Amino acid sequence: MNRAEQVSRAAGTTAGQDKAEQTDILVIGSGFGGAIAAYHLAAGGAKVTVLERGPWLSSDEFEHDFKLGASSTRVIDFVAGDGMSVLSGNCVGGGSVVYFATMPRAPRFVFERHGSIGRRMWPAAISRDTLDPWYDRVAEALPVSMQSWGEVTYPGGLWAAACDHAGWTANPSPVAIDTAKCTNCNWMMAGCRFDAKRSLLLNYLPAAVSYGAQIRPLHEVQFLSRTGDGGYRAHYNIIDDEDYRVTAGQGTIEAKLVVLAAGTAATPVILQRSEAALGPMPPATGRYFSGNGERLNTAAMDEDKVRSVLGLSRPGGQAYAANQIGRGPSVATWDRLDGSLPEYSRFSLEQLYFPPGLGTILAQAPGAAGPTWFGLDKKQFVQDWDSWLTIFTMSEDDNEGVFGPPPPTGNAVRISQQMLGRGSLRYEPTVNTRRGWNEADAAVKDILERDGLARVAPWTNDVVGAYTVHPLSSCRIGDDPATSALDDRHELRGHPGIFVTDGSAVPGALTVNPAMTIAALAERAIPGIVAAARQRGLDVSYGAPSPDGETNGRRGVVSFTPNPLSE
C-alpha cells in the first residue's frame, strides 16, 4: 500500500465522527499476537478491527537501502531505556516483518523455570507437552520447516564447523522461510522483498482480511476506557506516515472485547495509561520484563585459520569472507539447553547477522588498547567486517525489567522521525543474569578462539545498556496474581474482556528465539477468547482451519477446546 493510500485510509476513520465507531472485537497490534487473534475471530464470524501503529508495506516496498526513511527505518523501532534497549517491529505484521524467522520450540525445562519468584512461574496448565499441539498449528500455518545442511549459509556453516572443532554439536534451525525464493540478501530486517520470509503478511493477515477483518495502519492506541455496556473504548492517535513524531488526528472505537497485542514494549504502557479510566492494573503490569537473556559477541575470523583448521573454502577461493551473505541466523548450538544444568547456566548460541549500523556500533574491538566501541581499534575491526561472525546468546535472565511512568504518547518519546526513541523501561541485570552472560561469553570465546580461529569480544552494554530483539514478559500469564498480570487464559486480571496475546504474556526468557512460542500461546488463547466473546453476546465460533486451509493442526487441538469443532 502506498503512502497516499495509507493516509487516505487513516484519515477516513476519524473525520466528522460524533459517535464512536463500533466493532465486535478490537485487536490492538498486528504482530503474532494480533494477527492470529484477528484471523481466528474474523473467521469465526466476529467483526474484527485491527489498529496498528505502524505503516502497512507490501513486498515491493521493502527496500534494500540504509537511507533514513527507507523501509529499514519505517518498519522497526529502537527504543532506548535505562539499562535496556529494545528493538521491535513497527508495521502491519509487527515483529514478523523484521524478524529472522527462526522458529524453534522452547526446550522442555523452560516451562519448569522458577526465575525470580522461587517457584514455577508458568501456569500449571502449560508445559511443553500441552503447548506442542499449538506449536503444531503455527508450524502448519506459516509454515515452519527444517533446513538441510545444503541450505545452511556460509556464516551458519562456519559456526557449525567451529562448534564441531570444539566438541560441540550444532543444529540448522527450523525456519519460516521459503529457501527456494530466498536470495540470501540479508536484508530481512527491512522486510522481505522476495516473499521468502513467511511473515504474517503472507498467511494469517490476508486470511483475516478475507474474512472481513479491517486493518488500519498508523493508528496508535493510547489508552482504553470503559463503555456503559461492559465493553471498551480505545482512544487512538493517527500517526504521520513519514514523521512518526507527528500526530495527524485522533479518534475512538468501541468494542465488546479487546485483544491487546501491541508488543511487549507497548502493551504495558497502554495499560498504565489506561489506569485513570479503568482503575488499578494488576501489580505485575509493566513488571517482570525479560530481555530473553540476550547478548551478542562478534568475532573477526582469521581466514587462513578457517581454511587450515576447519578445512573450509568457497568456490571463489575464499575460506569465508561471507558475513554479508545469508538470511540472519541459520545454525545454533543447543548443548547448554540441558535441563540438568542449574538455572541461569542454560543458553543457546546462535550464529546471527545484523546489518551495519545496528550490527556494528555496539561491537567491541577485541583487545583494544583504547576505547573499544569507537576510535582507532574499532575502525580497524570494522574494516574486517566481511570476516565477521556474530554469535547471539539467548539465556535465562531474572525478569528484572520495570516500566516507569508512561511517556505522553506511544511507548517512547520519539527522537528521530522514525525508529529511534526513548522509553521508560529500567533494567539492571542481576547477578544471575550476568552469570548466564559470562558463561555464554566464555563458551563463545572458547569455541571461536580455539587454535587462533578468531578474535572475539562481546558487544558493550555501556552505550545503550543491554539490548534485546526479543522483549518478553511485561504483562505475563501465570497462576499467581501477585506476579502475573494475566490468568492462564490471557485475560487481564480485574478487567474482564481484555486479553493480552503478544510477547508480553510469555512468563520469562526462553533460551531460544521466542516467535514460535508467542504464536503458539496466541493460538492456545483463542478458544478462551471465543468463549468470552460468546458470553458477551457475540455470535462467534472457534474452528477455522489453517490460513491456507490445512486442517491437521486443527485436528490436533480438538481435545483442548471447549466446543466441538466442525470439519
Place this chain on the structure above:
Amino acid sequence: MESEHPDRYRDRTVTLEAFADVIVPGKKRSPDDRAVAGATPGPGAVAAGAIELLEEPATGIADGLDNYARDLNERARAYAEQCGVPLDDSVPPFVALSFADRTALVQVLTAPDNPEKELWVLLALFANMAFDTAAHMHTADAIAAGHPGLTAMGFAKPDPDGLWRFEDYSYGRQLARIHPATTPSGSPA
C-alpha cells in the same frame, strides 16, 4: 544558519567534524585540515558524510547541532584547563585538542556515569552510521559512488536492479553433529 552566521556555522561544522573523526578516524583531507586529525590512513566518518547525515532532519538532532557544538567546546575548554593543555584560539577549543585528548574527552562524555551520556552517545551513533551505513544516501548510490565506509567494509555491490542476491551461499555439507535430543520437527527437546 549558514547564510546568516557563516563563521558560527563554520565553527560548528569543524567542531562536529572533529567529534566524528574521534568516532571513526580518518586521514586529513588536506595538509591544513584541522578538524580531521589524520590519526589513521584511509577516510573516516567525516569523509563518509558525517556532517551531511547529522544535518538530515530525519535524525531528529539537526536542530540541536548548534547546542552540541557549543557544549562540546565548553567541555573541551574545561578539559584543557583541568589538564593544563594550551589551546590554539584560532580554532574552536575541541578542534584545538590533540587526537588523544579529543578521544579522552569523548570517553568521558560517553561513559556510563556521565548524566549527559545519552546526548553524546546519540551524536556518536550518527557519526558511526555515516561510515557504516551511509544513511544519508541510497545505499546503491553510495556504493556506486565508492562510499568510503561501505567500501572499506567490503560491502558487496548490488545487482543492476539495486537489489542484493547471493547465489553462492553455502558450504553445502554437514559441518557438525546435530544435538542428540533434537525432535522430529527440528527443535530442542
